[in-house]
Amino acid sequence: MQIVDAQVHAWVSGDSTGHHRRAPITRDVLVDEMVRAGVNRVLLVPPLWDPEGNxxxxxxxxxxxERFAVMGLLPAGVEDPAAAIETWREQPGMLAVRFLFNTPERLAPLLEGRYERVWPVAQESGLVVALHVPGALEEADAIARRFPRLRLIVDHLGVPRGASGPAAFDxxxxxxxxxxxxxxxxxAAGVGDYALDPWPFRSIEPPLRQIFDAFGAQRVVWGSDLSRLHHPYRQCVTHFSETLAWLSDADRAAVMGGNLCRLLGWNQGGSEERGRAA
Structure with missing residues (x-):
């Protein structure tokens, strides 16, 4: 089974305020982590704190x-987001885009309609869009309803930043x-950090089961959010790949990489051994 991580921040400079890991996650650091955790591929999600952006x-x-692809962020202050999205995938390695609406300040432009031209352009171009909208899932609902061919990923299962225990799934x-x-x-990125108990995080199995029952295994993608983890990377992997008893082998293969590669059109022809080699 090929393991593909749907969210890792890699950077060489900038202050990762708010994340557990403060030292930069460079290419060599990340590859070492991947080998030890058994991860073949990673979708890189550039962090806001990196001055180099994407x-x-x-x-x-x-x-x-064959090892890395990018879900990028629009540069701050871009004048015409729709025009930028139209040619987004012309950048080699850029397979998707992420929008952060996780604070009142970041959510305001969405509520003001500044992204109205983005969604139809993304839909027609086939671009995969990730939305980080904790506390405003009704906005994701409205976008999905109005643009039924737009492929959307809701980040972090909609969990607000810093939430843990039962409150994480209010x-x-x-x-x-x-x-x-x-x-x-x-x-489902690093969801073990929402639990109050150690691996295998049994306390959060009830809400996870409800999510799988609602969406089906074919619409769940696993990720780590490695820089935020308070537990080992390998535990984050095996939480989904080994301990969720209701998943079949086919379900696990889909959640742990197949769904993401299908969504992104990321060629799955590379060998696992080549993905593991440093």
């Missing part, structure tokens, strides 16, 4: 396209309601 992640993806009814839209996937 550049470092794109350089890694262009050098090693929003669960709103998340489950999104399952009625066939174009919506959910990203």
């Amino acid at each position: 550049a470092y992640s794109l350089a890694l993806a262009q050098a090693e396209p 929003h669960l009814p709103a998340l489950l309601a999104l399952a009625r839209h066939p174009n919506v996937h959910v990203k």
Whole structure:
């Protein structure tokens, strides 16, 4: 089974305030972590704190396209987001785009309609869009309803930043309601950090089971959010690949990489051994 991580921040400079890991995750650091955790591929998600923006992640993806690809961020202050999205995938290694609406300041432009021209352009171009919208899942619902061919991923299962224990899933009814839209996937990134108990994080199995029952294994993608993890990378992998008893072998293969590669059109022809080699 090929393991593909749907979210890792890689960077060489900048202060990772708010994440557990403060030292930069460079290419060599990441590859070492991947080998030890048994991860074959990584979708790089450039962090806001990196002054180079998408550049470092794109350089890694262009050098090693079977190991890395990028879900990029629009540069701050871009004048015409729709025009930028129209040619987004012309950048080698750039396979998707992520929008951060996880603070009142970042959510305001969405509520003001500044992205209205983005969604139809993304839909027509086939671009995969990830939305980080904790506390405003109704906005994801509205976008999915209006643009049924737009492929959407809801980040972090909609969990608010810093939430843990039962409160992490207070929003669960709103998340489950999104399952009625066939174009919506959910990203389960580092969900063990929401648990109050150690691996295998049995306390969060009930909400996870509800999410799988609603969306089906074919619409869940696993990720680590490595820089935020408070537990070992390998535990994050095996939480989904080994301990969720309701998943079949085919389900595990889909969640742990197949779904993401299918969504992104990321060629799955490379060998696992080549993906593991440093």
